[in-house]
Amino acid sequence: MRPSILVDVPFRFKDFVGNESTVTHLRRAVASGRLPHSILLSGPAGSGKYTLSLMITMALLCERQPREPHAGGDLADFCGECRHCTRIAESFDLPTLVEAAVSAREEMRETDKKDTRVLIQTHPDVLVLPPDPPQLLVKLGQVRSLIHGIYSLPGDSKRRVYLFPSAAFMKEAANSLLKVLEEPPSYAHIILMAEHPGELLPTIRSRCAAVRLGALSSPEIEQLLAARKPEVKPQQRALVARLAQGAAGRALSYDLESYLKARTDAMVLLRSATTDSEHTDLFKTTETYRAGAEGQQKTQAMLSALAGLLEDLLLLRSGVPDRMRNIDLGRELETLADSVTFAWLENAVRGLDNVISGMRRNLLRSISLDAFAENMADGRR
Ligand SMILES: [Zn+2]
Structure with missing residues (x-):
């Protein structure tokens, strides 16, 4: 019964x-x-x-x-x-x-x-x-x-x-x-x-x-979040609405805190690849990515954040900034977009695909992340 x-x-x-x-x-x-x-x-x-x-x-x-x-x-x-x-x-x-x-x-x-x-x-x-x-x-x-x-x-x-x-x-x-x-x-x-x-x-x-x-528009998702999750602040609502890409279910269950953590690391990777600075930050960051199930999840989250950031850079370079997702990083991403070429971006997207398929073959993650960042940096020279 x-x-x-x-x-x-x-x-x-x-x-x-x-x-x-x-x-x-x-x-x-x-x-x-x-x-x-x-x-x-x-x-x-x-x-x-x-x-x-x-x-x-x-x-x-x-x-x-x-x-x-x-x-x-x-x-x-x-x-x-x-x-x-x-x-x-x-x-x-x-x-x-x-x-x-x-x-x-x-x-x-x-x-x-x-x-x-x-x-x-x-x-x-x-x-x-x-x-x-x-x-x-x-x-x-x-x-x-x-x-x-x-x-x-x-x-x-x-x-x-x-x-x-x-x-x-x-x-x-x-x-x-x-x-x-x-x-x-x-x-x-x-x-x-x-x-x-x-x-x-x-x-x-x-x-x-x-x-x-x-798919729902960003304002529609913001409206939904305001009604169903009033504890989410308006600025965060706007960001989640973009990140959820028209999916109400995804927006309502979005774990913004985990995403922002992953994105912080993705930004370290991106910055070190787009500037000629020392790679100390990069190595410090990639060192924290270890093997095992937890490390794999963390790496996947970071790579997916990185893919989103690269897409935003492509949108900025293509002159359609309205469609970018990481709106809270607008100014920094604009500066980054100005510092790279279209060819570089395409190469970075391809490189990211390689890292992801390398992960599937279970290569040592920290090594392939460093290699990827180095490879992106080389592309600019
Ligand atoms: Zn009834």
Whole structure:
């Protein structure tokens, strides 16, 4: 028996930032009973595909079916309090649920493990089918669970909803979904979510109504942070909004402190490569990068910060400073950008790729970092 804990519904339609006309369109379709039965919801990571899908599911199943008057037709809403809304809302924290399902599977006997697929179900009429680890693909067994359940009438909610948070399918899983996707029962909805719809088989795409979410603008993300994380100062909000690159989820969970630490080291590397000064600071910094899992994580964070800084330098050199991410370093990066050529920057980006692939081959990290900095510095001479 699952415990019946009532959870707070963490989101309402009014809290969903960005893509307003798309959201309005979907809510109107729910209110008028014209929501397509097979939907492909696409958009970049963090644009809110899963959150919106669950809100649409709540609007479809909500016991009270509240409506918001709106020009051009009422918009569907959900109460957030009834037994359907609260149970569906338990599915919001997908990573935790998937982790729990995966570790439950780990505990099983080998023979049972093989046939157990990850499925998330917090409401009897709503099934979430996440990509199954370790391959992170939707598998045949998962699609079979959908086919097994979708043709029996829903319980007391009058609808059945199936959600695929990532539409990366194993081929046979995709093929077995085609028929039901073509013509789901009148009470059922299937929502596939994908970052790039182009990666899906055309046979899947052609059976779904396409709905697209765009990346959020920096001001939209700042607005979201102001509402949901008021403790973050306005200046930090502006920086995080840029660093998250249009992804609301990433912005809300952004670890700015760790990023700034990694970036400080990346700047030491960059400064020593772009000036003819002694490399004392550089060696002091790279010395702290050691082998082992922790060192690897630290190195990856620093290299990714460095890649972002190089991109900013490229943007500055290309005359589009508006798009740079590290806005708090604006002046220093401008000076750096003036001191290097385009060819140097391209060489540095290539060199960084080499360091990253060297890391994959598990070379001594401090050596390849020094070599990389030396190489960048040589490029200027
Ligand atoms: Zn409700």
